[in-house]
Amino acid sequence: MAAAPFDADGIDTGRPHPARVYDWFLGGAHHYPADAEFGTRIVALDPTARYGARHNRWFMQRATRHLAGPAGVRQFLDIGSGIPTEPNLHRVAQDLAPDARVVYVDHDPLVRVHAAGLLRGTGAGATAFVEADARDPELILERAAEVLDFSRPVALSLVAVTHFLPDTGTGTGTDGDGDTDGAHAVVARLVDALAPGSHLVLSQLSGDEETAWVGEAVDQYTTGGVALVPRTRAQTERFFTGCALLAPGLVQPPDWRPELGVGEVRDGTRVPLYAGVGRRE
Numbered sequence: 001m002a003a004a005p006f007d008a009d010g011i012d013t014g015r016p017h018p019a020r021v022y023d024w025f026l027g028g029a030h031h032y033p034a035d036a037e038f039g040t041r042i043v044a045l046d047p048t049a050r051y052g053a054r055h056n057r058w059f060m061q062r063a064t065r066h067l068a069g070p071a072g073v074r075q076f077l078d079i080g081s082g083i084p085t086e087p088n089l090h091r092v093a094q095d096l097a098p099d100a101r102v103v104y105v106d107h108d109p110l111v112r113v114h115a116a117g118l119l120r121g122t123g124a125g126a127t128a129f130v131e132a133d134a135r136d137p138e139l140i141l142e143r144a145a146e147v148l149d150f151s152r153p154v155a156l157s158l159v160a161v162t163h164f165l166p167d168t169g170t171g172t173g174t175d176g177d178g179d180t181d182g183a184h185a186v187v188a189r190l191v192d193a194l195a196p197g198s199h200l201v202l203s204q205l206s207g208d209e210e211t212a213w214v215g216e217a218v219d220q221y222t223t224g225g226v227a228l229v230p231r232t233r234a235q236t237e238r239f240f241t242g243c244a245l246l247a248p249g250l251v252q253p254p255d256w257r258p259e260l261g262v263g264e265v266r267d268g269t270r271v272p273l274y275a276g277v278g279r280r281e
């Protein structure tokens with residue numbers, strides 16, 4: 001078998017990667033032909049897929065507006081942050097709260113390459129990037145603590161990320177099914193580290209809806225060694241254990257507080273993701 005092509009930064013360009021495919025869906029410029037081919041196949045199966053990606057992004061922005069605004073949160077930990085797309089989370093937060101401190105985390109080296117542009121925050125606030133796997137919460141918490149004070153509220157975002165984390169990890173331990181690095185155990189560990197008044201912002205591919213492209217995406221990603229795990233409403237709600245879901249609860253992204261949107265385009269198309277914000281109790 002031919003070796004996968006790698007570019008000068010050690011980035012595997014030969015197969016689709018979640019951050020780059022998402023960049024293609026959003027109309028960005030930081031992806032490779034393998035990502036564009038995959039995205040094109042998905043859009044052929046479901047022409048609304050790009051609409052869904054944009055609405056996922058807008059959900060993150062509206063949630064951040066609520067948190068940096070009325071909720072008064074000043075610290076943000078965005079895991080699976082993706083390739084920067086304007087406006088990124090720190091821009092939204094620091095527009096409302098210039099002293100907001102933001103730590104981005106992603107495991108894709110291409111995100112790291114483009115993260116330099118992220119680090120220009122406001123003078124009063126702080127913006128940092130950590131290259132790490134979401135399944136290593138101890139490393140993430142240790143590195144994030146260099147910028148964030150975990151004795152005070154933190155908004156933890158895992159937006160369109162948990163569906164890339166399988167349920168069955170390789171560890172032995174605390175998740176009821178014997179895993180310490182399965183998706184629910186990882187999120188539980190991160191939520192456990194948050195002070196009361198912190199928030200969890202999460203969206204997740206729904207396993208409750210018939211979508212033409214999900215089967216194709218699961219097959220394609222699995223072939224490339226990436227898990228893609230749609231989850232039911234109950235499985236998604238379980239990520240919020242220890243948090244009280246804010247109104248309107250777990251909904252499709254366009255329905256989460258649409259009044260906070262700026263310049264969004266809506267045509268009523270259904271987006272097969274669950275999205276919600278919970279407040280740590």
Ligand SMILES: C[S@@+](CC[C@H](N)C(=O)[O-])C[C@H]1O[C@@H](n2cnc3c(N)ncnc32)[C@H](O)[C@@H]1O
Nearest residue numbers: 019022080081082106107108133134159160164
């Ligand atoms: C669909 S993008 C979402 C980007 C951003 N959160 C948003 O919603 O706009 C998923 C991101 O999760 C990252 N990701 C996937 N699995 C990951 C893991 N195990 N650890 C860290 N990041 C991961 C990908 O690299 C990608 O940037």
